């Protein structure tokens with residue numbers, strides 16, 4: 001069938017913005033606040049005549065921040081079960097901290113291809129500061145701006161090459 005690619009990551013890193021950018025759609029809700037209630041949304045991406053299915057695992061995130069970590073892990077496990085490749089999105093404008101480090105360990109143990117997508121990279125200074133995300137241990141690292149489109153073509157080339 002058509003390969004399935006899942007977007008995972010903690011709230012507010014830009015998963016829905018990346019989904020919208022990749023599918024050229026406005027179907028996924030983009031929020032300014034972490035904790036907005038959102039649905040899993042599927043879309044299709046065509047690139048050089050090939051097609052994949054994409055899922056934004058934003059899911060239904062409870063308003064209670066205490067519940068968010070378990071929800072993120074549930075989504076990551078579901079994605080590891082269902083998807084052929086995962087895009088693990090982190091926010092270049094935040095410090096590398098435990099939620100991302102723990103999630104990275106879970107994803108690496110999953111034995112599916114996982115690309116690290118460092119999002120919100122719009123300037124050379126942010127790109128330089130984001131180098132530390134390479135410590136997370138992923139071989140495939142893409143620095144992108146989902147909002148402005150930087151790095152998206154390279155990411156799509158990499159995804160389709162791997163599937």
Ligand code: GDP
Nearest residue numbers: 011012013014015016017030031120145146147
């Ligand atoms: P999600 O919770 O992971 O789905 O994140 P959203 O896609 O809803 O985005 C969260 C916030 O980050 C919104 O205010 C977006 O406008 C912002 N955002 C997303 N992508 C980028 C980006 O590439 N650059 C910048 N500067 N902001 C972004």
Ligand code: MG
Nearest residue numbers: 015016038058
């Ligand atoms: Mg979202």
